[in-house]
Structure formats: C-alpha cells, structure tokens
C-alpha cells in the first residue's frame with residue numbers, strides 16, 4: 001500500500017512510540033489526579049504538555065488536551081464569543097470551525113462574516129483590516145487549507161487583529177508538527193489535531209492558550225477535574241479550567257512520545273522533507289494534460305498536499321482506481337470543507353487529495369505520478 005492521506009490522519013505510530021504505549025498499558029493504566037497511583041498518569045500529561053509547549057514556544061500549563069481539533073475549536077469558539085459579538089472567519093475553514101460558527105449565527109448568538117480567499121486559497125490580510133468593526137471580537141483562521149494546502153498569513157493577520165483588540169483562533173490542524181509555529185507570534189488560541197503530522201493516536205488533540213485568551217475564555221465543558229472538588233464551579237486555574245472528565249491518558253502519552261521525536265528531528269527538517277516531496281509531485285504533474293491541480297501549485301506556499309481532478313473521471317472513481325489498481329490511498333470528495341471547495345470552484349464535484357508525510361518516499365511519489373498517467 002502507498003499511503004497518501006496524511007492530511008486526514010497519520011497511518012501509524014513510530015515503532016518507538018508504539019512500544020512505549022504497550023509498556024504503559026501493561027504497567028500503569030490509571031486515572032490522572034484521582035488517586036495516588038494516578039500520579040504516574042499526571043506525570044505523563046505533564047510530559048506531553050512540556051512537549052507541546054516546546055513545539056509551540058508556549059507555557060506547559062497553557063496546553064489543554066481534548067479529543068481533537070473539532071472539540072478544541074468548539075471549546076475555543078464558545079468560550080471566547082460574547083452574545084451579539086461580530087465574528088470573522090476565512091472562506092477556507094474546515095467544518096470543524098465552520099459548523100459551530102454557523103450554528104451560533106443561525107441561533108442569533110453572533111453576527112458572522114466569511115472573508116474570501118482567492119481560488120488558490122490565498123488570503124489577503126488587508127481584507128481582515130477592512131472588515132473589523134467596533135464589535136468584532138473574534139477572528140478564526142486556518143493556518144493551512146486541508147483542501148488546497150495553501151498556507152495563510154497567520155502572523156500578519158494576528159498583528160492586525162491584536163491592534164484592534166480582536167482575538168484570533170488559529171486552526172493549525174494541518175500544520176502542527178509539520179511547520180514551525182510560535183503561539184505568541186500568530187494567535188491567542190492555537191488549535192491542534194493530534195493524529196495528523198503530530199503522529200499521535202486518533203482521538204487526540206488540544207489547544208494552547210495565550211495570556212489574554214487564558215483570562216477571557218470561559219469553560220464550555222464542565223465537570224470533575226480532581227481539583228477544587230468542594231466547588232460547583234470549574235477551577236479558574238490552568239489546565240484544569242478546561243479539562244473536565246477523565247483524560248485519554250494513553251492518547252496523551254502517544255502525543256508525548258511522538259512530539260518528542262518531532263522535536264529531536266526538528267520541525268524545520270520535517271518542513272524541508274515535505275517541501276521536497278511536494279515539489280517533486282507538482283513537477284511530475286506538469287506533463288499530464290488530463291490532470292488539473294488546485295492551490296498555489298508551489299511547494300513554498302503549501303503544506304505537503306495537492307488536490308487535483310482528472311479529466312473525464314469523477315473524483316471518487318479516480319481514488320477507487322488508484323487504490324484498486326495500485327494500492328494508493330488518497331481521499332476524494334469535499335474533505336469536510338464545502339467552503340474551501342466553493343472558494344476553489346470545485347464544489348460540488350470535489351477533488352482527489354494526495355497528501356504526504358513521515359514515511360513517504362521519492363519512489364512512492366514517482367509511482368503515484370505514473371499511476372495518474374495511466375488512469
């Protein structure tokens with residue numbers, strides 16, 4: 001099998017991380033903060049917080065674990081909005097952000113405006129400046145489109161938003177672990193998925209809070225934390241303020257082990273590997289007249305992802321043929337982002353998405369190109 005669906009999820013843990021998880025399950029599978037033995041689980045969470053904090057130049061206690069980017073976006077959006085505030089978001093957002101925003105808009109809680117990206121997914125930050133009003137409270141932006149791979153100017157937008165007192169949530173599901181990101185340079189809340197480039201188990205993820213967001217964000221998930229148990233209210237200290245209920249300790253451990261590996265390799269090295277793979281793929285597509293690719297078509301401005309369509313063959317059929325004839329795993333359709341496909345002009349037909357990662361090789365890239373030329 002050739003796996004080219006890293007933008008959806010990483011196929012497997014590294015061998016070292018998998019061994020560590022096995023040992024943990026055999027020896028220490030207990031509940032953080034609820035009893036003495038649980039100290040081991042709390043230590044695992046702290047280890048993971050330190051790894052995430054090192055990756056995003058943040059403070060370990062401001063790292064909150066959830067079951068993924070979707071839960072994190074819901075918590076951050078609901079926790080930061082105030083009734084009748086104005087919210088801005090880009091036109092390439094994933095449904096993980098778009099649906100909670102749309103639901104709040106439809107129920108009259110917020111006023112919502114989508115800011116258009118161009119068909120390749122590029123976003124001009126001048127649009128943000130022009131759209132900010134007195135009552136604008138929140139700006140939601142993806143660091144990179146999960147459909148087009150296009151990188152958005154997060155730091156520039158954050159500077160503009162901050163100048164106007166607007167809070168920024170950055171959906172870094174597609175870039176965390178694959179692209180250098182410093183929390184304080186690009187957002188108030190950085191949302192990450194654990195099971196993509198970060199290499200953790202499915203059902204992991206979280207968010208990291210800057211100082212202002214830590215003060216202003218209200219808990220959305222309420223429940224037991226194993227701390228301040230005499231109170232009916234959530235603790236006001238981090239990370240407990242946002243981590244109610246039993247934690248997914250094995251998932252958090254998978255993140256710790258995997259992110260420590262990423263830190264040892266270096267995000268810059270990973271980015272360079274991704275850039276080269278993407279460049280090779282884009283260059284190889286040039287000779288294929290039946291293929292139309294979307295996005296900026298430059299590895300420099302993109303994650304390790306290329307969306308394309310093949311003349312005369314619908315997206316699902318292309319994916320099916322690639323898998324059945326060559327064992328190549330891609331993802332076709334709308335990729336949970338109708339907004340991005342409308343932006344790119346590929347709605348409702350969708351595209352076939354190739355995305356690369358840790359174990360992708362040059363030979364596999366060449367095989368994928370060869371396969372595309374025979375469809």
Ligand SMILES: Cc1ncc(COP(=O)(O)O)c(C=O)c1O
Nearest residue numbers: 068069070094096146173193205
């Ligand atoms: C840009 C983006 N945001 C959010 C999500 C949702 O992530 P999770 O599966 O961790 O909830 C994804 C996953 O596909 C994504 O690509």
